[in-house]
Amino acid sequence: QQQVRQSPQSLTVWEGETAILNCSYENSAFDYFPWYQQFPGEGPALLIAIRSVSDKKEDGRFTIFFNKREKKLSLHITDSQPGDSATYFCAGYNTNTGKLTFGDGTVLTVKP
Amino acid sequence: GGIITQTPKFLIGQEGQKLTLKCQQNFNHDTMYWYRQDSGKGLRLIYYSITENDLQKGDLSEGYDASREKKSSFSLTVTSAQKNEMAVFLCASSISWGVYAEQFFGPGTRLTVL
Numbered sequence: 001q002q003q004v005r006q007s008p009q010s011l012t013v014w015e016g017e018t019a020i021l022n023c024s025y026e027n028s029a030f031d032y033f034p035w036y037q038q039f040p041g042e043g044p045a046l047l048i049a050i051r052s053v054s055d056k057k058e059d060g061r062f063t064i065f066f067n068k069r070e071k072k073l074s075l076h077i078t079d080s081q082p083g084d085s086a087t088y089f090c091a092g093y094n095t096n097t098g099k100l101t102f103g104d105g106t107v108l109t110v111k112p
Numbered sequence: 113g114g115i116i117t118q119t120p121k122f123l124i125g126q127e128g129q130k131l132t133l134k135c136q137q138n139f140n141h142d143t144m145y146w147y148r149q150d151s152g153k154g155l156r157l158i159y160y161s162i163t164e165n166d167l168q169k170g171d172l173s174e175g176y177d178a179s180r181e182k183k184s185s186f187s188l189t190v191t192s193a194q195k196n197e198m199a200v201f202l203c204a205s206s207i208s209w210g211v212y213a214e215q216f217f218g219p220g221t222r223l224t225v226l
Binding site: 004042044045046093095098099101 | 116152153154155156157170171202204209210211212214215216217218219220
């Protein structure tokens with residue numbers, strides 16, 4: 001059972017465009033959603049996170065939109081740069097188990 | 113700041129072999145984790161250690177053992193490597209166990225079993 005689903009699997013945008021990465025979850029016990037960015041050959045690094053009490057979290061060019069009723073969230077990257085090319089993982093924190101569950105990731109390519 | 117060091121960076125083993133992966137962190141974090149990452153997939157939790165003398169099984173613990181030798185180090189053993197297995201094993205640490213404790217990841221150990 002895939003508890004966190006991400007779409008699309010891969011996404012290509014041109015430099016300067018907005019990239020939209022989607023995430024959905026099934027477990028109502030998830031109440032905190034970090035997004036991790038991973039470059040090839042490196043471990044993931046926390047990019048931005050949102051609590052379920054909020055519907056939006058912004059940090060520079062990165063914004064999370066959260067819809068608790070539909071159990072969906074999305075990461076918007078505005079003015080995309082080639083350096084943003086990476087794999088992005090959405091994760092959900094389960095308050096009952098104390099563990100993070102990761103989605104399978106979206107591979108983003110930004111073309112100059 | 114701090115860093116997580118994983119050794120070796122690449123590990124090639126034979127089917128049935130016992131293999132050990134090591135992780136060191138200098139953040140002085142209490143909690144450490146081992147995850148497995150298969151190609152095109154998310155991270156799955158193998159073992160974690162909330163504090164220095166603690167050891168907990170994750171969702172994927174079968175076929176693995178772990179050891180928290182001291183606060184700064186956490187080892188993972190593949191008890192019997194499976195033929196054609198390929199995965200990246202990621203070590204992480206966080207200041208404590210809890211929802212807002214950011215996890216910091218090492219660069220990973222890439223395992224290939226012949």
